[in-house]
Amino acid sequence: MSIDIPSAEDFAELTQHRHPASVTVYVAPSGSSESRSPIGRNPEAAQLSLRTAVGEGVAQLAAAEVPTEDLDRITDAVDQLVDDRDFWSTQARSLAVFVSPLGLRAFRLMNNLRTHSGVGDRFDAGPLIRATTFAHSGFVLAVTKGSVRLLVLESDASCHEVELTGLPEDLGLELQTADNEGRMDRQRADGALRPKIQRRDYCSTVQEAVLRQINGSNHPLVLAASPDLEPAYREINTYRRLVEEGITANPASLGLDDLARRGRDVLDRNYAAQLADWREQFGTLRAHGRASAKLREIAKAATAGQVDVLLFDLTAEREGTIDEYGNVTPADEPSAHTYGLADEVAARVLRTGGTVKAVRGADLPDGARIAATFRSAS
Structure with a gap:
C-alpha cells in the first residue's frame, strides 16, 4: 500500500x-x-x-x-x-x-x-x-471461504476497497472442506481437529496479507467473517486494534456500501464507549487537580511534559502564539507569525510522549474546545 x-x-x-x-x-x-x-x-x-x-x-x-x-x-x-x-x-x-x-x-x-x-x-x-x-476512521475486513475484502473507512464518511496482494490464487482450497454455509464441518477421517487447524492456517494467510497493508496504523479493525472463520481469525489475530465487536451478518451476503455502513456503526459504538470512559475519568481526575479544560492551564502543562491525554475540537481555528514557558497569546486574526493554538498544544503533547485525539466538539466535556488529563497534579 x-x-x-x-x-x-x-x-x-x-x-x-x-x-x-x-x-x-x-x-x-x-x-x-x-x-x-x-x-x-x-x-x-x-x-x-x-x-x-x-x-x-x-x-x-x-x-x-x-x-x-x-x-x-x-x-x-x-x-x-x-x-x-x-x-x-x-x-x-x-x-x-x-x-x-x-x-x-x-x-x-x-x-x-x-x-x-x-x-x-x-x-x-x-x-x-x-x-x-481523528478516530472516526478504520478498516473493515470481510473474510469468507475463498474471498477476502479490506475496506478503508475515512473520517469524512467515504470508503474504498484496498487491493490485498500476496494472496494465493487458490486461497479457498486451504480449507479443503465442502461449502457448508457456515455450519459445523462434518467429521473427517483424518480427525476432528484438522478443520480447525485448516481454518487457522487460512486466517493466518489472510492476516499476513492484511498486515502488509495496515501494519503500523493505529486505526481500529472491524471483523466481518463467516461464522466458521470468525473465531479462528480472532484466535490468530496479532493486530492490537481489532475491535471486540464484529459484524455478525455473513459478509458473503453484503455489498460494499452495506459493509461500510455496518462497520461505521461498530466503530461509532466502540468510540463512543471509549470517550464516555475518558470523560468519566476526566471528571474524577479534575477533582484532584489532574485534569483541565482551560487552554492556558493545558498549554503550560503540555510545555512541561505533564499532559497524559489531550482531546481537542477538530474544528478549532483560534490562532496566536505560545512561548517557551507555555504562556498563550491569542491573536485577533491569523498572520504569518501565528499558528493554530490547539495544534501547537497538540504538538507539544506529542513531543513529550502524550496521547492526542482530535474529536468532535460534542465529545468534549462541559462544552470545552480542549481538555486534558495530567500525569500529576498541577
Whole structure:
C-alpha cells in the first residue's frame, strides 16, 4: 500500500523545525472524497500539483529576499521526490510534503485531506496532526471461504476497497472442506481437529496479507467473517486494534456500501464507549487537580511534559502564539507569525510522549474546545 504513518518522533521533528524558508504542501486528487482515486493511479496529476504549489511558495520566498541557494535546495529536493518512482506507487489518497533548505519530509496518507500550501518559518503540521489523530476512521475486513475484502473507512464518511496482494490464487482450497454455509464441518477421517487447524492456517494467510497493508496504523479493525472463520481469525489475530465487536451478518451476503455502513456503526459504538470512559475519568481526575479544560492551564502543562491525554475540537481555528514557558497569546486574526493554538498544544503533547485525539466538539466535556488529563497534579 505504501502508506506512511507519522510517529511521535516525526511529529517532534516537524513541529520543532524552524527555518525562514519552510514550505508546506498538502496534495490531493481533484473531485469529491468519494470519487477520488489513489494517487498511484495518476501520479502525474499529483506531481503537477506539488510542483505548482512549491513553485508558488518559492516565488513568495524570493519576494521576501530569501537567498537563491536556499530556493534552489528546495526545488532540487522536490525534483528528487518527483523522480522517485517507488514513492508514487501508492494507494494513498493525499500527500503531506514539508520542505526547506535543510531537507524534505513526505508522507503518503489514506486520509482525504484538502489541497493546501503555505510558507513561513515553520511547517504547518496541523492538518497532519488532525488527520492522524481523528478516530472516526478504520478498516473493515470481510473474510469468507475463498474471498477476502479490506475496506478503508475515512473520517469524512467515504470508503474504498484496498487491493490485498500476496494472496494465493487458490486461497479457498486451504480449507479443503465442502461449502457448508457456515455450519459445523462434518467429521473427517483424518480427525476432528484438522478443520480447525485448516481454518487457522487460512486466517493466518489472510492476516499476513492484511498486515502488509495496515501494519503500523493505529486505526481500529472491524471483523466481518463467516461464522466458521470468525473465531479462528480472532484466535490468530496479532493486530492490537481489532475491535471486540464484529459484524455478525455473513459478509458473503453484503455489498460494499452495506459493509461500510455496518462497520461505521461498530466503530461509532466502540468510540463512543471509549470517550464516555475518558470523560468519566476526566471528571474524577479534575477533582484532584489532574485534569483541565482551560487552554492556558493545558498549554503550560503540555510545555512541561505533564499532559497524559489531550482531546481537542477538530474544528478549532483560534490562532496566536505560545512561548517557551507555555504562556498563550491569542491573536485577533491569523498572520504569518501565528499558528493554530490547539495544534501547537497538540504538538507539544506529542513531543513529550502524550496521547492526542482530535474529536468532535460534542465529545468534549462541559462544552470545552480542549481538555486534558495530567500525569500529576498541577
